[in-house]
Amino acid sequence: MNTVIPAKIGMSTRDVDTPALLIDLDNLERNISVLAAYCDEQKIDLRVHAKTHKSVDIAKLQIRHGAVGICCQKVSEAEVFVQNGINDILITNQVLGEHKINRLTCLAKKSKMGVCVDDPANVEELNRIAAEQDVHLTILIELDVGGGRCGIRSKQTLNLMAKKITKASHLVFGGLQAYHGGAQHIYDYRLRRQAIEHAVRKVSACKRWLLSHGSSCRSITGGGTGTYPFETGSGLYTELQCGSYVFMDADYGKIHMEDKQIINTFENSLFVLTAVMSKTNAKRAICDAGLKAHSIDSGPPLVREARSVEYVASSDEHGVLHDPENILRLGDKLLLIPGHCDPTVNMHNWYIGIRKNRVEQIWPVSARGMLT
Amino acid sequence: MNTVIPAKIGMSTRDVDTPALLIDLDNLERNISVLAAYCDEQKIDLRVHAKTHKSVDIAKLQIRHGAVGICCQKVSEAEVFVQNGINDILITNQVLGEHKINRLTCLAKKSKMGVCVDDPANVEELNRIAAEQDVHLTILIELDVGGGRCGIRSKQTLNLMAKKITKASHLVFGGLQAYHGGAQHIYDYRLRRQAIEHAVRKVSACKRWLLSHGSSCRSITGGGTGTYPFETGSGLYTELQCGSYVFMDADYGKIHMEDKQIINTFENSLFVLTAVMSKTNAKRAICDAGLKAHSIDSGPPLVREARSVEYVASSDEHGVLHDPENILRLGDKLLLIPGHCDPTVNMHNWYIGIRKNRVEQIWPVSARGMLT
Numbered sequence: 001m002n003t004v005i006p007a008k009i010g011m012s013t014r015d016v017d018t019p020a021l022l023i024d025l026d027n028l029e030r031n032i033s034v035l036a037a038y039c040d041e042q043k044i045d046l047r048v049h050a051k052t053h054k055s056v057d058i059a060k061l062q063i064r065h066g067a068v069g070i071c072c073q074k075v076s077e078a079e080v081f082v083q084n085g086i087n088d089i090l091i092t093n094q095v096l097g098e099h100k101i102n103r104l105t106c107l108a109k110k111s112k113m114g115v116c117v118d119d120p121a122n123v124e125e126l127n128r129i130a131a132e133q134d135v136h137l138t139i140l141i142e143l144d145v146g147g148g149r150c151g152i153r154s155k156q157t158l159n160l161m162a163k164k165i166t167k168a169s170h171l172v173f174g175g176l177q178a179y180h181g182g183a184q185h186i187y188d189y190r191l192r193r194q195a196i197e198h199a200v201r202k203v204s205a206c207k208r209w210l211l212s213h214g215s216s217c218r219s220i221t222g223g224g225t226g227t228y229p230f231e232t233g234s235g236l237y238t239e240l241q242c243g244s245y246v247f248m249d250a251d252y253g254k255i256h257m258e259d260k261q262i263i264n265t266f267e268n269s270l271f272v273l274t275a276v277m278s279k280t281n282a283k284r285a286i287c288d289a290g291l292k293a294h295s296i297d298s299g300p301p302l303v304r305e306a307r308s309v310e311y312v313a314s315s316d317e318h319g320v321l322h323d324p325e326n327i328l329r330l331g332d333k334l335l336l337i338p339g340h341c342d343p344t345v346n347m348h349n350w351y352i353g354i355r356k357n358r359v360e361q362i363w364p365v366s367a368r369g370m371l372t
Numbered sequence: 373m374n375t376v377i378p379a380k381i382g383m384s385t386r387d388v389d390t391p392a393l394l395i396d397l398d399n400l401e402r403n404i405s406v407l408a409a410y411c412d413e414q415k416i417d418l419r420v421h422a423k424t425h426k427s428v429d430i431a432k433l434q435i436r437h438g439a440v441g442i443c444c445q446k447v448s449e450a451e452v453f454v455q456n457g458i459n460d461i462l463i464t465n466q467v468l469g470e471h472k473i474n475r476l477t478c479l480a481k482k483s484k485m486g487v488c489v490d491d492p493a494n495v496e497e498l499n500r501i502a503a504e505q506d507v508h509l510t511i512l513i514e515l516d517v518g519g520g521r522c523g524i525r526s527k528q529t530l531n532l533m534a535k536k537i538t539k540a541s542h543l544v545f546g547g548l549q550a551y552h553g554g555a556q557h558i559y560d561y562r563l564r565r566q567a568i569e570h571a572v573r574k575v576s577a578c579k580r581w582l583l584s585h586g587s588s589c590r591s592i593t594g595g596g597t598g599t600y601p602f603e604t605g606s607g608l609y610t611e612l613q614c615g616s617y618v619f620m621d622a623d624y625g626k627i628h629m630e631d632k633q634i635i636n637t638f639e640n641s642l643f644v645l646t647a648v649m650s651k652t653n654a655k656r657a658i659c660d661a662g663l664k665a666h667s668i669d670s671g672p673p674l675v676r677e678a679r680s681v682e683y684v685a686s687s688d689e690h691g692v693l694h695d696p697e698n699i700l701r702l703g704d705k706l707l708l709i710p711g712h713c714d715p716t717v718n719m720h721n722w723y724i725g726i727r728k729n730r731v732e733q734i735w736p737v738s739a740r741g742m743l744t
Contacts, residue, residue: 001373001721001736004448006744017471017744051688073689076376093689094649096703099389118652119702149690150650150658181687277466278522280490280529286522291669291715293743297686314669315553316423316714317445317465318521330491331468342688343663347718349373349741364373368741369721371665372378372389 007352011359014333018275019289021348021365022335023247025355027269028058031246034265035228036065039240042232047071047090047221049243052342054367055351056084058246069112071241075103076370082111084366090114090140090221092177092241094150096122098129100372105133114138116177118152123164123171130170139165140221142177143206145199149181155209162215175219178203179241184226185298187254196230204236225266226255249341251298271304271335272344273352274319276328285321285328289336290314295343301336311336379724383731386705390647391661393720393737394707395619397727399641400430403618406637407600408437411612414604419443419462419593421615424714426739427723428456430618441484443613447475448742454483456738462486462512462593464549464613466522468494470501472744477505486510488549490524495536495543502542511537512593514549515578517571521553527581534587547591550575551613556598557670559626568602576608597638598627621713623670643676643707644716645724646691648700657693657700661708662686667715673708683708 006017069088144151183195221239223231247270274289338344353361378389441460516523555567593611595603619642646661685692710716725733
């Protein structure tokens with residue numbers, strides 16, 4: 001694919017071509033260290049979610065800081081990480097159909113591979129193909145713990161599937177996937193905590209049900225950047241799956257944790273660098289980062305520092321900035337905190353890693369566009 | 373960059389891996405022919421906007437059907453097209469700063485290059501670098517014709533800039549860029565027409581002003597898929613810049629043209645193929661195309677054919693389908709009409725071109741991610 005790298009190592013931040021995806025390396029490393037220390041202290045495993053950054057370099061940094069492995073959402077994402085030496089991956093998603101499962105089992109020859117299921121026929125299909133390839137897959141049963149997305153909803157199905165997995169020749173029953181995606185972005189602390197308390201009651205009942213019906217339940221995995229202290233506090237989860245904590249974004253910025261929960265200590269490390277490219281109105285400036293440079297699905301980006309300036313509208317290649325004090329000039333560069341980090345990252349080919357206002361690292365967004 | 377092609381030539385549509393970006397080649401070709409015939413009949417030039425498709429293959433098809441050249445929004449986009457033999461490009465945007473202008477002037481050695489301006493200092497900068505490289509650039513003055521984005525707003529500035537461009541040693545004054553982006557998506561026919569009538573009055577006054585002050589005004593360029601009959605009907609515009617007409621999308625689908633205007637004859641040619649990957653609730657299905665497979669900035673995608681099914685919510689890698697009649701089953705494949713074609717295309721690496729339910733073409737999204 002065609003690509004243009006918008007910076008060179010050693011360059012000053014303000015010389016980076018725009019728009020570009022910047023990482024504040026100090027903040028990134030601090031976020032990684034803070035969560036690693038928390039998990040260490042709480043004696044809970046951290047399996048970082050690589051769907052956020054899609055970066056082999058960042059995944060390796062997280063593993064060096066103690067992460068037990070990574071999560072991916074797609075087989076094609078996992079392929080990139082396995083090709084680059086990551087060897088413990090959980091696909092926190094359903095993988096269906098001969099073509100995708102064949103690729104999954106190929107990966108299992110080089111890496112420990114886990115996958116989630118919520119359908120009995122899918123369990124049979126996974127085992128059949130794993131047997132053909134003579135590999136073993138770790139299988140987690142996904143519970144719908146309130147997100148209303150994937151995941152089983154009845155204890156009867158749970159039991160049936162656990163038995164089916166346990167009996168299958170090439171599957172290893174790993175336990176439960178119990179991630180509540182919707183809860184991550186509930187702004188109100190009390191409501192967010194309640195959502196996870198509800199999830200924890202469901203997970204607890206399912207675990208008891210499994211044990212009382214002769215199944216094991218080795219791991220319970222879930223939790224994200226918005227809720228992980230609640231899952232950890234439950235004493236029930238064995239593994240967290242946080243992803244966004246490495247970067248944070250404008251939407252996570254709205255999530256306030258009370259009780260001095262650790263989320264307050266994560267800092268924005270991801271920015272879109274943009275330049276003012278038109279200024280024909282005193283109170284309006286147009287910048288060069290629009291819908292193809294950041295995602296507005298969770299609201300517009302925030303402008304870092306220049307406090308009176310607000311990003312008010314996006315079109316494909318432009319952003320409209322409200323500039324009430326007329327402080328912006330043509331060529332001025334601004335840092336935008338994206339509304340939503342994951343889909344923003346997925347638009348860019350390169351991370352430009354900055355320290356002390358200089359380009360220190362240029363990392364590919366290794367699994368960008370890996371959709372299948 | 374890493375990439376996985378989700379199909380093979382000759383494969384049946386239903387075997388294409390998901391999610392994938394599909395083109396109905398018959399509809400694409402028909403859209404291209406219809407607008408080409410219209411422009412021919414109306415004796416107006418068509419300079420197709422390549423920001424929509426970012427595809428060398430589609431641009432060449434449009435040029436074979438009579439397009440005089442292409443528009444791009446970014447220098448890096450134009451670089452891809454020039455490298456692939458397209459040699460008449462207008463950048464319908466401001467290009468500022470030494471680095472970007474240097475790249476623009478490099479392109480002018482191989483291709484006719486035009487660019488828009490709305491600032492006098494930018495004119496000087498363009499001329500200085502064009503002179504250093506000994507190339508000529510065609511310069512269009514961009515007017516703000518109601519979009520509230522880039523473009524000058526006063527006749528005094530217009531005159532000053534036209535003189536400056538005309539006097540500049542390495543610039544050729546090409547005329548006016550008068551595109552009203554906001555008007556393209558006004559759903560109400562009457563209001564949309566009024567917006568362009570307002571634009572036309574402004575353009576007409578500016579042209580008279582230029583001519584009466586001794587400047588020329590060779591071309592007036594603008595118009596998009598939502599409004600081009602109005603610009604054409606004005607008799608003032610010399611060139612249209614339609615882009616989305618090749619694909620259409622759910623948002624353009626909401627734009628109804630009265631008076632049998634030609635837009636009704638464009639058909640959806642762009643789809644995201646997605647598969648049902650979870651069905652644990654009778655009235656809900658989860659598909660594998662979320663925020664990283666299509667853009668929801670202009671609303672959710674529509675489901676083609678399966679009429680009772682509705683795409684109701686997106687998360688990063690999932691779509692929630694409301695399935696009131698419980699007709700969907702695991703593995704079922706659906707065609708989604710994206711809410712907004714341009715930013716959707718920019719997420720994908722490959723177009724899978726389909727005819728008679730078979731894969732006939734696999735085209736790269738050549739300028740995907742070319743942001744700078």
